[in-house]
Amino acid sequence: MNRFELIESLVPVLEDTLVVCNIGIPSQELFAICDRENHFYMLGSMGLCSSIGLGLALTTNKSVVALEGDGAVLMNLGTLATIGNRAPDNLVLLVIDNGSYGSTGDQATYTSEATSLAVMARGGGCSNVIECSGETTAGVLADALSAKQASVIVSKVIPGNRPLPVVPIHPIVLRERFKKVI
Amino acid sequence: MANQSISSQLVDKLKSAGVNFFVSVPCKLLAGQIRLLEEDTDVCYLPVTREEEGFGICAGASLGGYMPCILMQDSGLGNSVNALKSLVQFFQLPVVMLMSYRGSPGEPVPAQVPMGLLAPELLRLMQIPILHCHQTMDLDNIAPLIEHARVAESPVAIFIDFQLMEGDA
Ligand SMILES: [Mg+2]
Numbered sequence: 001m002n003r004f005e006l007i008e009s010l011v012p013v014l015e016d017t018l019v020v021c022n023i024g025i026p027s028q029e030l031f032a033i034c035d036r037e038n039h040f041y042m043l044g045s046m047g048l049c050s051s052i053g054l055g056l057a058l059t060t061n062k063s064v065v066a067l068e069g070d071g072a073v074l075m076n077l078g079t080l081a082t083i084g085n086r087a088p089d090n091l092v093l094l095v096i097d098n099g100s101y102g103s104t105g106d107q108a109t110y111t112s113e114a115t116s117l118a119v120m121a122r123g124g125g126c127s128n129v130i131e132c133s134g135e136t137t138a139g140v141l142a143d144a145l146s147a148k149q150a151s152v153i154v155s156k157v158i159p160g161n162r163p164l165p166v167v168p169i170h171p172i173v174l175r176e177r178f179k180k181v182i
Numbered sequence: 183m184a185n186q187s188i189s190s191q192l193v194d195k196l197k198s199a200g201v202n203f204f205v206s207v208p209c210k211l212l213a214g215q216i217r218l219l220e221e222d223t224d225v226c227y228l229p230v231t232r233e234e235e236g237f238g239i240c241a242g243a244s245l246g247g248y249m250p251c252i253l254m255q256d257s258g259l260g261n262s263v264n265a266l267k268s269l270v271q272f273f274q275l276p277v278v279m280l281m282s283y284r285g286s287p288g289e290p291v292p293a294q295v296p297m298g299l300l301a302p303e304l305l306r307l308m309q310i311p312i313l314h315c316h317q318t319m320d321l322d323n324i325a326p327l328i329e330h331a332r333v334a335e336s337p338v339a340i341f342i343d344f345q346l347m348e349g350d351a
Contacts, residue, residue: 020242040245042269043268043272043273044264044267044268044269044272045237045238045241045264045265045268045269045272046264046268047234048234048235048237048238048241048265048269049238050238051230051235051236051237051238051239051241051242052238052239052241052242052245052269053242054238054239054242055203055238055239055240055241055242055243055244055245055246055250056242056243056245056246057242058203058226058228058239058242058243058246059203059226059242059243059245059246059247059248060246060247076232076234076235076238078230078231078232078235079231079235081231082228082229082230082231082235082239086228171272171273171274172273172274174273175245175273175274175275178245179245179247182245182246182247
């Protein structure tokens with residue numbers, strides 16, 4: 001299973017949540033599979049998806065899913081300590097771990113070698129850390145959302161990207177339609 | 183008010199202007215405010231590990247309907263340019279930056295000076311409004327600046343310098 005197939009399997013589970021989606025191809029794939037007002041496509045600010053998700057989860061009662069990538073978390077490792085200590089119950093950090101910088105030409109990340117984001121998340125203080133296969137992730141996410149406790153899910157998939165255009169929504173339109181469903 | 187510490191006045195001015203969400207990257211000049219925020223049950227406060235992360239969290243809080251503030255050194259601006267440009271300013275989110283004006287007169291650490299000299303220029307280049315608080319009366323301009331952040335849908339920067347914080351009890 002690759003990221004596109006994983007996102008397809010997640011879409012039904014994400015319906016009643018607020019989704020903050022990682023920059024680049026992950027956002028393009030989510031947009032192509034299913035565009036909804038509860039999706040915040042990052043458009044810029046590489047590495048900050050988990051941080052935006054944390055700030056949002058601290059200021060709303062709705063469930064927030066930060067749809068992150070392995071390369072992005074590696075750029076902002078401090079987020080695992082902040083989330084490990086301050087995440088509210090309504091935050092799920094879902095790291096799509098394909099061991100690859102997918103949006104920039106599939107250069108390998110260190111998670112394809114010795115690095116484990118699940119171990120790093122636990123070391124950062126995160127208590128509910130689940131590493132799972134892409135195939136089982138939708139069920140794991142549904143369980144994490146109904147358990148209503150802060151969770152980190154590291155979903156292992158293979159690299160691969162759909163050739164898709166940039167998300168064609170103006171940032172202010174995106175901001176306003178997202179704020180309306182918060 | 184006369185007996186109130188500068189830190190306490192600063193936090194009160196921010197809160198009464200509607201700021202209700204704070205993150206911080208530490209600085210000696212910000213230590214008083216951080217201590218107050220740690221104990222403050224009216225607002226959400228959390229320390230962050232780096233300025234860029236803080237801007238991400240503030241952006242999320244702004245989407246959530248809060249008025250966020252990041253406490254940081256001006257030297258942290260260099261770590262934050264992309265987060266400000268491609269997130270906070272791109273989505274036009276009001277965020278208050280309460281910045282210690284390190285590298286300005288009174289600075290004991292030479293290595294702080296280069297970023298201190300650059301920070302106001304960089305903010306102007308980035309089109310971020312600046313309020314420089316040099317004496318206590320300057321704090322009265324905080325509320326109008328924060329209202330301006332709302333109207334302009336823009337980040338705004340407040341510099342607090344060594345002379346202002348010298349009087350902090
Ligand atoms: Mg990846």
